[in-house]
Amino acid sequence: MGELPTEPYKGVRDFYPADWAQLSAVFDRLRTTLAAWGYEEYAASPLERAELYESKGSEEIIREQSYTFEDRGGRRVTLRPEMTPTLARMVAAKRRLLSFPLRWFSIGNRFRYERPQKGRMREFFQADIDLVGLAEGEADLEILTLAAALLKAFGATEKDFVIRLNSRALLNEACREAGLKSEAARSYLRLLDKKAKIPASEFREAQQALTNNDPLRYLDENAMASTLTALKKRGVGNAVFDPSLTRGFDYYTGLVFEIYDTSPQNPRSLFGGGRYDNLIGLFSGEGGAPIPAVGFAVGDVTLMDFLTARDLLPKARTAPDLYLGTVGAGSQEAAIETGEVLRTRGLKVFINLTEKSLGDQVKDAVKRGVPYFAAIGEEEKHSQTLRVKRLASSEERPMALADVAPYILNA
Amino acid sequence: MGELPTEPYKGVRDFYPADWAQLSAVFDRLRTTLAAWGYEEYAASPLERAELYESKGSEEIIREQSYTFEDRGGRRVTLRPEMTPTLARMVAAKRRLLSFPLRWFSIGNRFRYERPQKGRMREFFQADIDLVGLAEGEADLEILTLAAALLKAFGATEKDFVIRLNSRALLNEACREAGLKSEAARSYLRLLDKKAKIPASEFREAQQALTNNDPLRYLDENAMASTLTALKKRGVGNAVFDPSLTRGFDYYTGLVFEIYDTSPQNPRSLFGGGRYDNLIGLFSGEGGAPIPAVGFAVGDVTLMDFLTARDLLPKARTAPDLYLGTVGAGSQEAAIETGEVLRTRGLKVFINLTEKSLGDQVKDAVKRGVPYFAAIGEEEKHSQTLRVKRLASSEERPMALADVAPYILNA
Numbered sequence: 001m002g003e004l005p006t007e008p009y010k011g012v013r014d015f016y017p018a019d020w021a022q023l024s025a026v027f028d029r030l031r032t033t034l035a036a037w038g039y040e041e042y043a044a045s046p047l048e049r050a051e052l053y054e055s056k057g058s059e060e061i062i063r064e065q066s067y068t069f070e071d072r073g074g075r076r077v078t079l080r081p082e083m084t085p086t087l088a089r090m091v092a093a094k095r096r097l098l099s100f101p102l103r104w105f106s107i108g109n110r111f112r113y114e115r116p117q118k119g120r121m122r123e124f125f126q127a128d129i130d131l132v133g134l135a136e137g138e139a140d141l142e143i144l145t146l147a148a149a150l151l152k153a154f155g156a157t158e159k160d161f162v163i164r165l166n167s168r169a170l171l172n173e174a175c176r177e178a179g180l181k182s183e184a185a186r187s188y189l190r191l192l193d194k195k196a197k198i199p200a201s202e203f204r205e206a207q208q209a210l211t212n213n214d215p216l217r218y219l220d221e222n223a224m225a226s227t228l229t230a231l232k233k234r235g236v237g238n239a240v241f242d243p244s245l246t247r248g249f250d251y252y253t254g255l256v257f258e259i260y261d262t263s264p265q266n267p268r269s270l271f272g273g274g275r276y277d278n279l280i281g282l283f284s285g286e287g288g289a290p291i292p293a294v295g296f297a298v299g300d301v302t303l304m305d306f307l308t309a310r311d312l313l314p315k316a317r318t319a320p321d322l323y324l325g326t327v328g329a330g331s332q333e334a335a336i337e338t339g340e341v342l343r344t345r346g347l348k349v350f351i352n353l354t355e356k357s358l359g360d361q362v363k364d365a366v367k368r369g370v371p372y373f374a375a376i377g378e379e380e381k382h383s384q385t386l387r388v389k390r391l392a393s394s395e396e397r398p399m400a401l402a403d404v405a406p407y408i409l410n411a
Numbered sequence: 412m413g414e415l416p417t418e419p420y421k422g423v424r425d426f427y428p429a430d431w432a433q434l435s436a437v438f439d440r441l442r443t444t445l446a447a448w449g450y451e452e453y454a455a456s457p458l459e460r461a462e463l464y465e466s467k468g469s470e471e472i473i474r475e476q477s478y479t480f481e482d483r484g485g486r487r488v489t490l491r492p493e494m495t496p497t498l499a500r501m502v503a504a505k506r507r508l509l510s511f512p513l514r515w516f517s518i519g520n521r522f523r524y525e526r527p528q529k530g531r532m533r534e535f536f537q538a539d540i541d542l543v544g545l546a547e548g549e550a551d552l553e554i555l556t557l558a559a560a561l562l563k564a565f566g567a568t569e570k571d572f573v574i575r576l577n578s579r580a581l582l583n584e585a586c587r588e589a590g591l592k593s594e595a596a597r598s599y600l601r602l603l604d605k606k607a608k609i610p611a612s613e614f615r616e617a618q619q620a621l622t623n624n625d626p627l628r629y630l631d632e633n634a635m636a637s638t639l640t641a642l643k644k645r646g647v648g649n650a651v652f653d654p655s656l657t658r659g660f661d662y663y664t665g666l667v668f669e670i671y672d673t674s675p676q677n678p679r680s681l682f683g684g685g686r687y688d689n690l691i692g693l694f695s696g697e698g699g700a701p702i703p704a705v706g707f708a709v710g711d712v713t714l715m716d717f718l719t720a721r722d723l724l725p726k727a728r729t730a731p732d733l734y735l736g737t738v739g740a741g742s743q744e745a746a747i748e749t750g751e752v753l754r755t756r757g758l759k760v761f762i763n764l765t766e767k768s769l770g771d772q773v774k775d776a777v778k779r780g781v782p783y784f785a786a787i788g789e790e791e792k793h794s795q796t797l798r799v800k801r802l803a804s805s806e807e808r809p810m811a812l813a814d815v816a817p818y819i820l821n822a
Binding site: 003008012014040043044051072079092093099113122134320332336364368 | 419421425426460486501515520645692731747762778
C-alpha cells in the first residue's frame with residue numbers, strides 16, 4: 001500500500017453514496033416545496049471576487065473566517081462564505097431584464113475557516129431563499145410562512161420549532177432613543193448578537209462601555225404584534241417576538257428572524273434571515289430605484305440534526321432495483337442483453353461481472369441494498385423468463401421478461 | 412447606484428434560473444441513465460489537500476493550472492482540478508467496508524486556472540463515472556458502452572460522435588520496442604497528447620529530441636480489434652482505434668479513450684477516460700490487493716455545445732404552473748389561501764403580491780413563462796371556482812377549485 005493519507009481536507013466531508021442519497025433527498029424535499037411556492041433555482045460559482053465581501057456585511061466573518069487568496073493573475077478571490085452578496089450582485093447585473101418580484105433559491109456549498117465542531121464545518125451546504133423586489137408587509141409574511149412550510153414539509157409540527165422575530169429598524173430606533181450614535185449602535189447590535197454565547201457579566205460590562213442605558217428598554221413590546229397576528233391567520237402559530245435577536249450581518253434593514261429547534265438537546269438556529277433593502281443598491285448598474293429584498297438561509301448540518309433527532313429524514317435509496325446474477329461466464333452476455341431490455345422499461349439494473357457463486361451474488365445483492373434478484377442461466381436465456389426473488393421475504397416468482405419491470409416498479 | 416462591479420470572478424459563470432434549469436435538465440438525464448445502469452452518486456468537497464495532486468498525475472495541470480493556496484492554519488489546499496484522485500482517496504479509505512465492484516458517479520464542479528476561451532472555463536462541471544474493482548475486459552466494455560449510451564440518451568446517434576480508443580499498455584510496449592526508457596517514454600506520451608494541437612514540424616523536432624525512431628511504428632494496428640468487435644456486438648459501431656491517442660494524465664495503465672463530436676464546427680473531445688489500475692494503491696489503507704479501476708469524465712461546456720448544435724437539449728422549465736392574479740389588495744388573502752390549497756395538490760403556484768393591473772399581471776405571467784393564469788376576485792372568493800386561462804391559446808375555462816390541479820397537470 002502507498003503512502004498518501006486518505007482523510008479529506010480538515011473540516012470538510014466525503015459523501016459516500018448512502019450519505020449523499022440522504023442529503024440529496026433532503027435537498028429534493030426543499031426543492032419540491034420551494035417550486036410549489038413559485039421559487040426558481042439559480043446558481044453561481046463559489047469563487048467570488050474578494051471585494052464583494054469587503055464593502056458591507058459582517059466584517060468578522062470576512063476578517064477571521066473567509067478563505068481568501070490571490071490567484072495566479074494577482075486577483076484576490078474568496079470562496080463564498082454566504083450567498084446573499086452573490087444574489088445581490090446577480091440581481092443588480094440584470095436589474096433591467098428581470099421581472100420583479102423574484103422568487104429565487106439556491107442550494108450549494110459555503111466555506112468558512114472555523115474550528116470544526118458539532119454543527120460547524122468548514123464547508124457546509126445552505127439553501128438560500130429570497131423574495132426580491134417587494135417592500136416589507138406581504139413579502140415578509142410570505143417568507144416567514146414559507147420558512148415554516150419548509151419544516152412542515154418534512155413532517156415537523158409547530159412544537160418542534162419556534163420562529164423568533166425582531167426588526168432592525170426597531171432596534172436602530174431603540175438605539176437612537178438610548179442615545180447611541182450610528183457606530184456605537186452597530187457595536188451594540190453586534191454585542192447583542194453574541195449575548196447568548198457570552199457570560200452575562202461580560203455582556204453587561206461591554207454594554208456599559210457603550211452606554212449607561214439599556215437600549216432594549218426603548219423597544220416597544222407590542223411592535224411586532226400585527227406581524228404575529230397575521231402569521232397566526234396564515235396558520236403559523238409558533239412565532240414570538242425576541243427583543244435581543246439581531247443576526248450577525250450588517251446589511252439587514254428591517255425584519256430579522258431565526259428558527260430554533262425547541263429540543264433542549266439541540267438548541268440551535270436552523271434557519272436565519274431578514275430584510276436587506278440596501279444591499280443590491282451597493283452594486284453598480286443602471287436603472288434606478290433601490291431593490292428591497294427579504295430572505296433566509298437553511299444550513300444542512302443543523303437541519304439534518306433536527307430531522308434525524310425527530311426521525312423525520314425522508315427515505316433515500318441509492319441502490320438499483322434489480323441485481324442480475326450470472327451462472328458462469330457464459331451467461332454474462334445474456335445478462336447484459338437482458339439488462340439493456342429492462343433498463344429501457346425504467347428499471348435500475350445491476351449486472352454481476354464477477355465470478356462469484358450464485359449464493360455469494362445473492363449475499364452481495366443484500367449487502368448492497370438491492371431489493372430484487374434474478375439469475376440468468378441457460379434456461380432463462382432460452383425461455384425469456386426470469387425467476388425474480390424479493391430479497392426481503394425470499395419470495396420467488398417466475399415471470400416473462402416483459403412482466404419484470406411492472407412487477408418491481410409497482411410493488 | 413453603488414460602486415461594486417456586478418461581474419462574476421473571471422472565467423466562472425452565473426447561472427440565472429433559465430440557464431440553471433437547462434444545465435440541471437442535462438445533469439438529470441445523465442443521472443437517470445446512470446442510475447438505470449446501477450451507478451450510484453457520491454460527492455466530496457472541492458477543497459482537497461494539495462499533496463493529493465503532487466504524487467502522481469498530470470504535473471502540468473498541477474504546476475500551471477491548479478488553484479492551490481495556504482489556509483489560515485498553514486495547510487496547502489487545492490481546489491480539485493479533476494475528480495479521479497478524490498475518488499481514489501475515498502475508495503482507499505473504505506476499501507475494507509465497500510462491496511466491489513463499485514459503480515459510482517459524481518457530478519460537480521472542477522477548477523483550473525486557464526485562460527478563459529470557448530469551451531474552457533476556470534470553473535466547469537463534470538460528471539465522473541467509474542467502475543472500480545474489476546480488471547480489464549468486461550469492465551472496459553461496460554464503460555465504453557455506457558459512455559455511448561449517455562449520448563444516445565439525449566437522442567444522439569452514432570454518426571454524431573466517434574469513440575477513439577487506444578491502450579497505454581500497448582503504447583508503453585511500443586515505446587519500449589522503440590528503445591525509449593521510462594522517463595523518455597513518459598515525455599513521448601505527453602508529446603503525443605499534444606500532437607493535434609501543435610504544428611507537425613514542432614512535433615517532429617520534439618520527437619527527434621527523444622528518439623530517432625517512431626514508436627507508433629511498433630503499435631500493432633490490430634491490437635484492439637477484439638475490443639472493437641465486442642463493442643459492435645453490444646450495439647456500439649462507432650468506435651475506432653487511434654494510435655496517437657494518449658490522454659494527459661500519467662495514471663492511466665490500460666485502455667484510454669475519448670469521444671469526439673463528429674461535427675467539423677465543434678471538433679472537440681466530449682468525454683475522456685481510461686483505466687487506472689495503480690492509482691488507488693498509492694493511498695495508505697489496510698486490506699491488501701490492488702484495486703483496478705476504469706472510468707471517464709463528461710464536461711458540461713462541450714456537452715452543452717454538442718447538444719445545442721444538434722437541437723438535443725432536454726426541455727427545461729423553471730417557471731411555476733399557475734399565476735394567481737389578484738384584483739385589488741382585498742383579494743390577496745384569498746389568493747394566498749387558494750394557492751395553499753392548490754400547492755397541496757401538486758401545482759407550482761405563483762401569487763401576485765404587487766398592485767399591477769390585471770392586464771399587466773397577465774403580461775407578467777407571459778414574460779415569466781408561466782403557462783396558466785387565473786385571477787381571484789370577489790366572485791371567485793365566494794364561488795370557489797376559477798377561470799383558468801391557458802396563456803398560449805388564450806382559451807379560458809371556468810372550473811371548480813378541485814378541478815384546477817388535474818386540469819393543468821394532465822394537460
